[in-house]
Amino acid sequence: MRFIIKRFVIAVIVLFLTSYLFSGLVVSGGFTTYIVGAVLLSLGLFVLNPIVSIVTLPLKIITFGISNALTFGLVLLIITYLDKNIQVVPFVLNSMTILGVSIQSFKASGLLEYVLISVTMYLIYKFLEWIIE
Numbered sequence: 001m002r003f004i005i006k007r008f009v010i011a012v013i014v015l016f017l018t019s020y021l022f023s024g025l026v027v028s029g030g031f032t033t034y035i036v037g038a039v040l041l042s043l044g045l046f047v048l049n050p051i052v053s054i055v056t057l058p059l060k061i062i063t064f065g066i067s068n069a070l071t072f073g074l075v076l077l078i079i080t081y082l083d084k085n086i087q088v089v090p091f092v093l094n095s096m097t098i099l100g101v102s103i104q105s106f107k108a109s110g111l112l113e114y115v116l117i118s119v120t121m122y123l124i125y126k127f128l129e130w131i132i133e
Contacts, residue, residue: 007045010128011038015086018121024091024113033085040082044075072125073118088113 015037019025027033052071053060059067079086090109093116095102108116 007042011041014121014125017124025117026087029085037086040079069119069122072122073114076118
C-alpha cells in the first residue's frame with residue numbers, strides 16, 4: 001500500500017513540476033486534474049513499463065537506460081487522449097547557457113515537444129524516487 005501511495009505522490013509532483021517548467025504541458029482544471037493525471041500516469045507506468053522494457057531491451061543496452069523515457073512518452077500520449085484537461089502544445093524554449101555551452105531559443109512542436117516533456121518527466125520521476133527511497 002505504501003508503494004502505491006509513494007508512486008502516486010511522485011506522479012502528482014512530476015505532473016506539477018513539469019507543467020511549471022514547460023509551458024507546453026498545459027494542465028487546466030485545478031487540483032482534480034492533477035489527481036486524475038497522476039492516477040493515469042501511475043496506471044500507465046504500471047501497465048506499460050514491463051511491456052516497453054521487454055520490447056526495447058536492445059535499445060536500453062545501447063543507450064544505457066535513457067530509452068526508459070519512451071514509456072513516459074507513450075503514457076503522456078495516452079493521458080492527453082484520455083483527459084482533455086491535460087494537453088501538450090507547442091512551446092518556445094528560451095535561450096540559456098549551461099556550463100559555458102550556449103543553447104539558442106527554439107520552438108518545440110510535434111514529436112519534439114513530447115520528447116522534451118517526457119524526458120523531463122522521467123528525470124524528475126527518477127530523482128524523486130531516489131530521494132524518497
